[in-house]
Each structure stands twice: as structure tokens, then as C-alpha cells.
Amino acid sequence: MAPLYTATAATATTAGVRIALGTRYAGRQGDTFRLLGRDGPTAVRARFVVGADGARSSVARDLALDRNHHLLVGAEEVFELAGRDAPPTFHCVLDPSIAPGYLAWVVNDGQHAHVGVAGYADRFPDGLRGALRRFSASAPGLSGVDRPEAVERRGGPIPVGGVLRRIGCAVGLLVGDAAGAVSPLTAGGLDPCLRLSEFAAEVLDHALRTGRPDTLSAYDGAALRAAFRGRLTLRRGLAQVRTPAMAQAAFTLLRTPVGRAAAGRILFGDKSFPTPAR
Numbered sequence: 001m002a003p004l005y006t007a008t009a010a011t012a013t014t015a016g017v018r019i020a021l022g023t024r025y026a027g028r029q030g031d032t033f034r035l036l037g038r039d040g041p042t043a044v045r046a047r048f049v050v051g052a053d054g055a056r057s058s059v060a061r062d063l064a065l066d067r068n069h070h071l072l073v074g075a076e077e078v079f080e081l082a083g084r085d086a087p088p089t090f091h092c093v094l095d096p097s098i099a100p101g102y103l104a105w106v107v108n109d110g111q112h113a114h115v116g117v118a119g120y121a122d123r124f125p126d127g128l129r130g131a132l133r134r135f136s137a138s139a140p141g142l143s144g145v146d147r148p149e150a151v152e153r154r155g156g157p158i159p160v161g162g163v164l165r166r167i168g169c170a171v172g173l174l175v176g177d178a179a180g181a182v183s184p185l186t187a188g189g190l191d192p193c194l195r196l197s198e199f200a201a202e203v204l205d206h207a208l209r210t211g212r213p214d215t216l217s218a219y220d221g222a223a224l225r226a227a228f229r230g231r232l233t234l235r236r237g238l239a240q241v242r243t244p245a246m247a248q249a250a251f252t253l254l255r256t257p258v259g260r261a262a263a264g265r266i267l268f269g270d271k272s273f274p275t276p277a278r
Helices: 002-014 056-063 129-139 188-208 213-218 221-240 244-254 257-267
Strands: 023-028 034-035 039-043 049-051 071-081 087-094 102-110 110-121 153-158 170-175
Touching: 023 056, 039 188, 049 056, 049 257, 071 129, 170 188, 188 213, 221 257, 244 257
Parallel strands: 049 170
Antiparallel strands: 023 034, 034 039, 071 110, 071 153, 087 102, 102 110
16 A cells, blocks of 8 residues: 555645645634644644544544444554565455454455454454454464564554435535445445545535635535445344354355345445445
């Protein structure tokens, strides 16, 4: 992901964006927004603010927009695969005793291994860290892999309640996890984030050019949410899978022609997020 971040940052800088690393949002006072960075607190004035500050968005709170309430929690370890020449591989493990309500994974991207688990916070028998430790000890695709001492650890909440209804107002809007723009079933967020962010940029550009804040009313999460009905239903179904036997029964159904067709459309179709009406 690092090259993607670097390339995107370079594109933004070329377009005139000022990037302040190590800086977080610290609150709103009227049309002034407080930031806390490496050099201390800063106050900036803005016509519009975009909340891209994660599943528990402080911007959403300060703008009185909707906030996520249906969340998974996940944790991942990333380490370098030194001296190994293996094709990229993605292993998914559905075991409710390890990842209740979601899955565990091992991703070999050719250079690094990503080992993680996610699920409902109140269902981990020995906590999220314990689940990751147990899974790491027997995770597929890691046989014979020596882990280095330097291991990057990541973690955080993942919204799975679908795109929120009220994600914009006259002074700002939400994108990404803050807007709930994550597939309720697969918890995939990169494609939805890019699609919704493109729409947000168009709406903001029009508002700035015309001087009409009411333009942001077109940024309507309720209209987008209608396309998530099927995945929200499947999310509720997956949440009820609480034993390995139930998970195995689900896989038996997925092996049928109807199950394969449904899985192909849901997991690999080009509709993880609806295309907003322009």
C-alpha cells in the first residue's frame, strides 16, 4: 500500500494540496476547526470540512451527521518474507471460535505476509489479541516461515452497517469508513471509498464554484443505502454463524451451482458499492 499512498500524495500535492502528516482533528468552533500536530495546536478556517477520520468519526459528531454503530474489530500483523520466492496467495479462514462473525486471513503479497483476524468484539473468547495469537500459531501458508523480530501491528474498528443515511450537510461531508462506505458482508472498503470520494469531490467542486452550500444536499447516503439491502441481510446471516459446524454447512451450500453463482456475484462482481446518481 505504501507506493499507492506515495503516488496519491504526490498527485494531491501537484494539484495544490498541503499535506500535514502527524496531525489529527481536535474539534470545531463555528467555522474554525482545531488541529493538533507535531508543532502543537493549530486553528484553520474552512468553508467545508471532509471527515475521513475513520469508523468513529469526530467530524461526524461535530457536524451532527450519522455515526457508525455496527462494528467489527480487527487486528493484523505484517512482516517481511525474506528470501522466499512464492506466488501471491490469499487464505481466508471462517472459524467462529477464532473470528466470530467474520474471518481470519493470511495474505502473501510476494514481499510481506499479512496475518489477521476480525469479528465482533464481545464474542472473542480470549480477546482479539488472544485470537490473533492462536491463529498465527497455525495459520495456513506460513509453514516454514521465520518471523522477523520487527513485526508491524495494525488494528481498529470496521463498520459493517452499510453506508450511513446522513453523510453531508451545508458545511461538510463524510467519506470512507466515516460514512460507513464499507461492504457490510465482506467488510471491503477500498473500492467503496474511492467511488464515494470521487462523488464527494464532484459535489464539493460544484459547491465551491457556484457558492451554493445547498449543493451538498445531493450527497445523500439514504439513496445509496438502498443498494445495500441484500448485503445487510447477508451480514445478519453471517452474524448468526457461531460454530464451526454452521460454517461448514454454509460452505456446503456455496458449493452448489446456485451458491457458486451467488458468491461470484457478491464477492467478485463490480458492484461492491453503488454508483452515485450524478
